[in-house]
Amino acid sequence: MAHRITLLEKEPVTHDTWHLVFERPAGFTFRPGQATDMALDLEGIEEERRPFTFTSAPDAERLEFVIKSYPDHEGVTARLPDLRPGDTARIGAAWGAIEDRGPGVFIAGGAGITPFIPILREQAQREETGRCLVFANKTEADIILREEWDGMAGLETLFVTDAEGDGFPDGPVDEELLAPLVAEGRLFYFCGPPPMAEAVTEALASLGVGEERIVTEDKPADEERARMFEET
Numbered sequence: 039m040a041h042r043i044t045l046l047e048k049e050p051v052t053h054d055t056w057h058l059v060f061e062r063p064a065g066f067t068f069r070p071g072q073a074t075d076m077a078l079d080l081e082g083i084e085e086e087r088r089p090f091t092f093t094s095a096p097d098a099e100r101l102e103f104v105i106k107s108y109p110d111h112e113g114v115t116a117r118l119p120d121l122r123p124g125d126t127a128r129i130g131a132a133w134g135a136i137e138d139r140g141p142g143v144f145i146a147g148g149a150g151i152t153p154f155i156p157i158l159r160e161q162a163q164r165e166e167t168g169r170c171l172v173f174a175n176k177t178e179a180d181i182i183l184r185e186e187w188d189g190m191a192g193l194e195t196l197f198v199t200d201a202e203g204d205g206f207p208d209g210p211v212d213e214e215l216l217a218p219l220v221a222e223g224r225l226f227y228f229c230g231p232p233p234m235a236e237a238v239t240e241a242l243a244s245l246g247v248g249e250e251r252i253v254t255e256d257k258p259a260d261e262e263r264a265r266m267f268e269e270t
Contacts, residue, residue, distance in 0.1 A: 040077070040128040040267050041066060043101060048121055051104055055149075055182055056118050057093075060101045060127065068092050068132035070156035075267045076103075079126045080117050087267060088114040089257070091152035092132070095160065101129075104182060106149040130267030135256035136229060141168040142253075143219050145211060145238055147230025148175055151182050153255070154227060158193065167192040170219055174198040174211050174234065210234070213241040220245045227253045 047059035068074070075087040094102035107118040136153045141161060144154045151173060161169060169192055175181050177199055187195050198215070199206045207215060211234065226247055228238050235254075242252060258266070 040130050042079075042126050042128050045121055045123050045125045045127070046100065048123060051182055053179060054109070055104060055106045056121075058103045058105060058118075058121070060103075062099060062101045066101070066132075068096055069134075070096060070138050070160055071136035071153040072132040072134040073153070074129045074132050075263050076114070077128045077267075078114055078117060078121065079128065080120060083114055083117060086113050087130075087263075089263075091134070091155075093152055093155040095156055104152050104155060106182075128267075130263070133258050133263065133266060136227065136253055139225055139253055141166045142225030142227055143170045143172060143216075144227045145172045145216075145230070146174070146228075147211075147234040148180065149182075150229035150231070150234075153229050155183065157227075158187075158190065162190050162192060165192065168224075170194040170196065172196045172198065172211060172216070172219070174209055174230065175200075177201045178204050178206065210237050211241070212237060213244050216241050217245055220247060223251070225251055225253060229255055 041063040043060040043063060045058060045060055049057050051057050073089045073091040076090050077084060077087045090103050090105055092101060093104045094100060105115065105118060108115045138157045138160060144158065146154055171187055171193055173181060181197055187193060197206045198209050198211055200209055202208065226242055228235065
């Protein structure tokens with residue numbers, strides 16, 4: 039059976055993104071960058087599972103998530119504003135292919151920043167340099183944890199938006215934008231929506247970055263994730 043966890047704290051991060059803190063089940067393990075399938079114990083959506091990334095450190099006493107709400111999509115994320123401390127959720131085993139392989143260029147689109155939150159924090163604690171965050175969003179108001187990224191030692195930030203006149207480069211994240219960041223042997227991490235994934239993959243290939251230098255997500259099949267949820 040899945041682990042049932044209790045919500046301890048909830049606070050806004052942006053206008054549509056929430057920081058959620060849950061109890062941590064005894065013996066539960068995960069790596070920075072990994073995710074889990076979660077079902078909220080709220081009426082009407084108890085059986086709906088959605089993948090969310092752990093944003094807490096693997097040795098932290100509690101489990102933390104930063105989750106973007108989509109009010110126009112029925113289901114789990116649309117109900118995040120309804121959550122209150124004391125409510126419960128269920129999670130399965132941790133999964134995911136994104137892992138910390140050292141400093142590099144982190145390319146994120148919107149909520150795709152979440153697997154990089156614990157990785158960037160751990161690299162900052164190790165005082166690693168040569169790190170860059172390319173973070174694409176619709177508007178400046180959508181930038182999750184902007185103050186943390188701007189203030190993080192050893193991290194260069196490049197924010198990209200779709201809005202004109204806000205002082206940030208306009209999207210997409212393409213070959214022209216990424217070319218100055220390419221160096222021999224440098225790693226590239228990516229997490230974002232499918233259209234962005236296609237554009238970034240093509241840009242990196244054109245710039246001579248091989249697949250062995252790209253760290254990205256590889257979700258298990260739905261059947262495998264269902265098994266991991268039920269058998270935890």
